[in-house]
Amino acid sequence: MIYCPNCGTSNRKGSRFCNECGQPLPSTGVRCPMCGTVNPVGNVYCQACNARLTPASEPEKEENFEEQSEDRATRAIKGLSLPTIPLDETEQEDEKASGEGDEREASPAADWLDELRGSAEQSTEDAEDDEAMEGVEDLDEQPAPADIPDWLSDLGPIDQDTHLGSGSEDAPLEQAQEGGAASEETPHEEQPTEQPPPFPLDDITPLEREATPATEEETGPERADIPEWLRDLGPVVEVPSPFTDDEDLGEELFSEEPEPEQPGKERPDLEEETPEWLRDVGSSGEEKPELPPSRPTAADEPQTSETVATPIEIPDWLKDPEAGVPPRPPKEVEQEEPLAVEDDAELEVDTEAAPSSEEPLESLEIPSWLHEAELEESPPEEPMAPFTKAPPEDVETPDWLTELAAQPSEEEGEAAPFPSGLERADVPSWLQEMRAGEGEEEEAIAEPTETEGLLKGLRGLIPASSTVTPPATYQRPSRAETTEASLARAELLQSLLAQPAVKPKRGIKEARRDTASLLERWLVAIVLLFAVLGVLLAPRIVGRSPQLTEPATNPGASDLHRLVDDLQPADDILVVFDYGPAEADELSAVARPVLQHILSRGAVISIVSTRPDGTLVAAAVMEQIASPDQYTIVGYRPGIETAVSQLLATSDRTPELLLLLTSRSMPLRAWIEQASARYGEALPVVAAGSAALEPVAAPYLDAGAGQLRAAVYGLPGAASYQSLRGYGDDAAQRLNALAASHIAVVAVIVVGAVVHAFTGTGKE
Amino acid sequence: MGHVIKKWIPIFIATGSGLLTLAGYLFPDTTLSAYRDQFIEWVVIVAAFALILGVLNILRVHSQRIVNSAEGWPYSLILLVAASIAWIPPLFSGPTGSMTQGILDYVISPLGGALAALLAVTLTLAGVRLLRHRRDPLSVLFIAVVALALLGTTPLLGFEWLGEVRAWLIQVPGMAGFRGLLLGVALGTVVTGLRVILGRDRPHSEL
Numbered sequence: 004m005i006y007c008p009n010c011g012t013s014n015r016k017g018s019r020f021c022n023e024c025g026q027p028l029p030s031t032g033v034r035c036p037m038c039g040t041v042n043p044v045g046n047v048y049c050q051a052c053n054a055r056l057t058p059a060s061e062p063e064k065e066e067n068f069e070e071q072s073e074d075r076a077t078r079a080i081k082g083l084s085l086p087t088i089p090l091d092e093t094e095q096e097d098e099k100a101s102g103e104g105d106e107r108e109a110s111p112a113a114d115w116l117d118e119l120r121g122s123a124e125q126s127t128e129d130a131e132d133d134e135a136m137e138g139v140e141d142l143d144e145q146p147a148p149a150d151i152p153d154w155l156s157d158l159g160p161i162d163q164d165t166h167l168g169s170g171s172e173d174a175p176l177e178q179a180q181e182g183g184a185a186s187e188e189t190p191h192e193e194q195p196t197e198q199p200p201p202f203p204l205d206d207i208t209p210l211e212r213e214a215t216p217a218t219e220e221e222t223g224p225e226r227a228d229i230p231e232w233l234r235d236l237g238p239v240v241e242v243p244s245p246f247t248d249d250e251d252l253g254e255e256l257f258s259e260e261p262e263p264e265q266p267g268k269e270r271p272d273l274e275e276e277t278p279e280w281l282r283d284v285g286s287s288g289e290e291k292p293e294l295p296p297s298r299p300t301a302a303d304e305p306q307t308s309e310t311v312a313t314p315i316e317i318p319d320w321l322k323d324p325e326a327g328v329p330p331r332p333p334k335e336v337e338q339e340e341p342l343a344v345e346d347d348a349e350l351e352v353d354t355e356a357a358p359s360s361e362e363p364l365e366s367l368e369i370p371s372w373l374h375e376a377e378l379e380e381s382p383p384e385e386p387m388a389p390f391t392k393a394p395p396e397d398v399e400t401p402d403w404l405t406e407l408a409a410q411p412s413e414e415e416g417e418a419a420p421f422p423s424g425l426e427r428a429d430v431p432s433w434l435q436e437m438r439a440g441e442g443e444e445e446e447a448i449a450e451p452t453e454t455e456g457l458l459k460g461l462r463g464l465i466p467a468s469s470t471v472t473p474p475a476t477y478q479r480p481s482r483a484e485t486t487e488a489s490l491a492r493a494e495l496l497q498s499l500l501a502q503p504a505v506k507p508k509r510g511i512k513e514a515r516r517d518t519a520s521l522l523e524r525w526l527v528a529i530v531l532l533f534a535v536l537g538v539l540l541a542p543r544i545v546g547r548s549p550q551l552t553e554p555a556t557n558p559g560a561s562d563l564h565r566l567v568d569d570l571q572p573a574d575d576i577l578v579v580f581d582y583g584p585a586e587a588d589e590l591s592a593v594a595r596p597v598l599q600h601i602l603s604r605g606a607v608i609s610i611v612s613t614r615p616d617g618t619l620v621a622a623a624v625m626e627q628i629a630s631p632d633q634y635t636i637v638g639y640r641p642g643i644e645t646a647v648s649q650l651l652a653t654s655d656r657t658p659e660l661l662l663l664l665t666s667r668s669m670p671l672r673a674w675i676e677q678a679s680a681r682y683g684e685a686l687p688v689v690a691a692g693s694a695a696l697e698p699v700a701a702p703y704l705d706a707g708a709g710q711l712r713a714a715v716y717g718l719p720g721a722a723s724y725q726s727l728r729g730y731g732d733d734a735a736q737r738l739n740a741l742a743a744s745h746i747a748v749v750a751v752i753v754v755g756a757v758v759h760a761f762t763g764t765g766k767e
Numbered sequence: 768m769g770h771v772i773k774k775w776i777p778i779f780i781a782t783g784s785g786l787l788t789l790a791g792y793l794f795p796d797t798t799l800s801a802y803r804d805q806f807i808e809w810v811v812i813v814a815a816f817a818l819i820l821g822v823l824n825i826l827r828v829h830s831q832r833i834v835n836s837a838e839g840w841p842y843s844l845i846l847l848v849a850a851s852i853a854w855i856p857p858l859f860s861g862p863t864g865s866m867t868q869g870i871l872d873y874v875i876s877p878l879g880g881a882l883a884a885l886l887a888v889t890l891t892l893a894g895v896r897l898l899r900h901r902r903d904p905l906s907v908l909f910i911a912v913v914a915l916a917l918l919g920t921t922p923l924l925g926f927e928w929l930g931e932v933r934a935w936l937i938q939v940p941g942m943a944g945f946r947g948l949l950l951g952v953a954l955g956t957v958v959t960g961l962r963v964i965l966g967r968d969r970p971h972s973e974l
């Protein structure tokens with residue numbers, strides 16, 4: 004995750020801009036310009052394609068130059084040195100070096116170098132073998148006699164104080180490479196913390212192993228003091244590393260690192276000490292370049308004393324120049340491990356890919372012995388140009404390839420015959436037909452040349468014709484032909500649409516039928532009106548009303564009258580007004596005598612309703628027959644069955660009587676069922692409803708059921724109840740009017756049925 | 768997860784409530800009856816809100832008809848005006864006050880009575896025209912039963928036996944038919960209740 008420095012938002016790794024505020028995010032890697040892979044900061048080469056991430060021509064900063072030079076020198080010395088300090092001690096000294104680095108950097112390199120050179124001149128005079136002193140400036144120093152082995156003491160006097168006291172971090176690179184033994188004295192504490200651990204000698208590349216023995220053959224010290232393995236080394240270093248034991252020189256001697264070479268620094272005295280083979284190499288007049296930071300090799304592995312004693316054999320690949328350079332280790336390994344070993348031969352390989360030195364690449368020197376070996380034994384590798392030059396003579400060319408090369412190509416106008424052993428494949432006929440003919444080829448060639456744009460001057464890139472060809476059966480649609488007949492039909496349609504809508508004339512029969520229906524309506528209405536009004540208005544017109552009927556004895560009214568008579572004063576009576584204004588004329592006439600009877604018994608009436616307008620009707624009725632303190636309107640309860648159950652559940656005590664005043668079956672059934680379920684036979688339920696309610700209440704009124712104790716229905720029931728109460732003149736008059744209307748209705752229906760039975764169509 | 772919630776949570780609530788209420792009726796003397804009454808109390812409250820929603824829906828529908836000038840929109844306008852007028856008096860005099868009672872006595876009751884009277888005329892005219900289009904024995908029987916029931920309700924003097932015929936019609940064939948109807952309704956109610964309790968029918972859920 005990358006946290007935005009502006010807003011602190013966490014962004015995904017690799018993001019370049021903040022997802023929240025859009026601010027550019029700090030770079031967490033170096034993107035490879037070749038493949039785009041993001042490499043960790045500090046990588047010199049891409050871990051994916053091995054391309055260089057930092058520009059080779061970029062001038063290194065002056066302040067880092069010393070460190071880089073030190074690093075190069077350290078690597079070079081380490082690569083040619085032998086492990087004289089255990090790995091653990093090396094790491095500890097590295098840590099110390101990180102703290103003392105500032106002081107060492109402050110020490111002038113030129114002073115100790117001058118002193119060293121001065122001591123080298125002095126030692127040259129005293130040395131028994133002058134050649135041994137050449138290129139071994141560092142080893143000319145004379146440590147304490149007790150600490151210096153015999154072979155080293157023979158090298159000559161060296162100012163030990165000067166050597167040990169002076170910082171050697173700026174030791175020249177050439178000096179380090181020339182003196183293989185001196186390079187062994189590389190102070191490990193001066194090495195960067197990223198230095199890899201020492202490596203075993205077995206892992207040193209053969210070129211490196213070959214680098215040192217030549218020196219011993221020419222100017223080496225006494226063979227008795229020099230290990231055998233060092234005697235077998237190549238002629239690169241004159242004086243092999245004699246320090247196989249740390250006790251000989253002490254740690255202080257090894258703690259110093261020779262100062263790397265600074266560019267442009269003059270070293271006139273070194274030329275005199277340079278061995279012949281090195282002079283040959285340097286005869287080109289160019290100084291040895293600084294070691295560019297190249298990829299590490301497997302030689303960076305730790306070097307142990309056991310492996311040092313092992314005699315080194317020159318590998319076959321080095322002996323056989325045709326074998327070429329051994330394959331390098333994988334790139335990843337190379338990048339992870341920094342450079343520790345630098346050899347001339349290795350430099351030649353690495354500088355091709357990673358030149359970072361200020362000096363040109365051509366200045367990289369190759370040891371003469373190696374250069375000569377390559378010239379003599381291995382032919383130089385030429386760049387790959389197989390199509391421009393003839394193959395080398397010593398390379399065996401297959402016969403078929405020789406024949407093929409001898410035949411002229413198709414471009415020369417002749418078809419190239421197939422070489423021996425190859426035959427032309429049989430192309431099927433269908434495939435032959437698909438081949439382009441001569442005309443098509445010419446057509447393709449005849450494509451116009453592009454005259455403008457990026458394709459200017461090119462031909463045949465863009466087809467000139469359309470790629471979609473119409474089918475052969477396609478015909479252009481012809482214009483619609485207008486005939487006179489079609490025009491006539493269109494005019495006729497237009498005239499019909501323009502005419503106003505005309506209602507169809509009704510037939511005489513239909514008109515008669517409508518008139519008969521209208522007459523029927525009026526006739527029924529007039530008959531009913533006269534039947535009712537005649538009875539009601541007769542006393543005022545004639546002086547007496549006709550007596551058509553009289554109240555009959557009603558068992559339901561008798562039962563209800565008895566139950567009400569059994570009530571005691573202050574008994575709670577629950578009265579349900581479940582009828583509306585439309586049924587009020589009939590039901591109020593039924594309810595009024597019953598309620599008057601209850602009120603006469605001194606009972607307390609509570610009125611509820613499951614209809615919104617029920618309480619309003621109840622108030623109208625109760626205002627006529629009772630005072631406000633004799634009744635209580637509880638109100639409306641929504642939900643028929645639920646309201647009844649809730650009302651019964653919330654009542655404080657069980658009422659003595661439940662009177663239902665309704666004209667519909669559903670409220671009657673709900674009240675009867677809920678009251679029976681909650682109270683059983685403890686609560687007597689009575690009903691006073693419309694005449695239409697009688698068949699609905701009959702099942703509950705049956706003696707076997709017992710859910711409805713008594714019921715009165717309509718005007719006959721009300722008249723019967725009033726007669727039981729001792730008054731009933733008003734009810735009897737309304738009952739006569741009702742009887743008259745019933746007779747009228749029956750008469751109209753019968754007459755109409757007879758008429759229609761003979762005149763009707765009988766069709767539905 | 769949403770599907771499970773929408774489907775099974777309502778089923779769980781309905782089944783639990785139904786079984787608990789039913790158990791309260793089957794075991795009235797236990798604590799279950801208290802839960803039953805509590806559930807019923809909640810239903811009454813919900814039903815009251817349903818009535819309010821019904822009133823609001825009527826206002827919304829008829830308002831849209833007026834705005835869209837739909838067919839018969841003047842009737843919708845009259846309905847809204849009448850509702851507004853009938854809504855005002857109970858605010859001042861209460862649901863059973865004098866002003867509210869006046870609306871009942873002078874508006875609602877006469878109109879209700881008139882509609883009932885029209886029903887009588889309409890039923891009579893239907894009886895008159897019955898044999899006009901359906902000339903079969905059942906139609907004749909229907910007319911005969913209607914005549915006997917009407918004449919037996921208010922038996923004319925000298926025709927008291929019509930009262931007994933009417934009583935027989937109601938107590939025997941009428942009660943038989945209506946009992947069968949009630950039994951059918953009861954069985955249908957039991958089956959519907961069981962299907963709701965068992966989750967077969969989910970009128971409370973769309974899933």
